[in-house]
Structure formats: C-alpha cells, structure tokens
Amino acid sequence: MTLEDLFAIIQTRKAADPHSSWTAQLLAKGPEKCAEKFGEEAIEAIIEAVKGDRAALTSEAADVLYHLLVMLAARDVDFADVLTELERRQSQSGLAEKANRP
Template sequence: MDILAQLEATIAARKGADPESSWTAKLLAKGPEKCAEKFGEEAIEAIIAAVKNDRENLTYEAADVLYHLLVMLAARDVALDDVLAELARRQGISGIAEKASRGA
C-alpha cells in the first residue's frame, strides 16, 4: 500500500503545478468532471482487457485505473485514508448486508 500513498502524495504535490509540466496537473486543471471521465475511460479499458483474458494489458490498465482513481479523489479532496477506512469498516461484513444497510 505504500506505493498508493506515495502516488497520492505525488498527485497532491502536482495539484498546483503548471499544467504544461505535468499530466496530473493538466487533468486536475480540467476539473473533477474531466478527472471522473478519464477514470471511467480507464475502467472500461480494464474491463475490455479482462473480458479478452489479456493478462498483460489488464495489469497495465489496472495501474491506470488506480492512478486515475487517485486523481479523481484528489480532484474532490477525498483522502485515500478515508477510502481505506471505509474498506476497513466493511471488513467482516457480508456484502449483501452492507448494501442493505445503505438503503435504510
């Protein structure tokens, strides 16, 4: 998990950088909606690789998905630690029960 924390820190550091000097800064400068759109594009590419049973490409696309997820979270000021805390909260809870609790 250290690599994700390091990546989150790099993304945060690039938040105010010149968009001409950094892909991350360029994405963030385009706003949260563009960051979300890019995340969606990468997720679809990962899905296609999975369906095609293309392990090598799926690995590559999964890395893109994680990166763009962190960019999208940064665009909305959501910390990775908050996401990890939510995963920890759900640990040991049935997925069916967890989903049912959201509707209550």
C-alpha cells in the same frame, strides 16, 4: 510504491504547472474531466478482462488506480478516508454491507 505514496504525489501536483505534469494538466481541467478519464480507463480495463489478456489488463488496472486517485484528489477526497471506509466494511459481510446501503 504504495497507493498512499502515489496519492501523495498526486496531491503535490495540484499546485504544479499544468505544462510540466500530466497529472497537473488533468487536475486543472476539473473534477468532471478527471471522472471522465477514470471512466474511460475503467472501460478499457473491462475490455481487457473480457479478452483475457493478462498483460494488458495489468496495464489498464494500473491506469484505473491512478485515475481513481486523481479523481479523488480533484474532489478533495482523502485516500485515507477511503481506506477507513474499507476497514469499516471489513467488519461485516459483503452481503450485509450491501443490504445496509440506501
């Protein structure tokens, strides 16, 4: 499964019954809850990275990616736009990109 596939599934869950899907339930709670959940998962991934537990970090990284996509969907940000932004940044060095940020 690609991240594009996962995002497409998440998009379909926006219209699903919240009692039938965790994704639909999370989206129904609103963008703020989706952002909160993303933050929790990111912290858990950081903890596992510091501990050095590769298996746990792998699991938490999957959670982070999933919850990032849910958060994007909750705010109607298309994943394709994120990929376009990454492509745009690829044409310059990371140091130049950071220097150009407001």
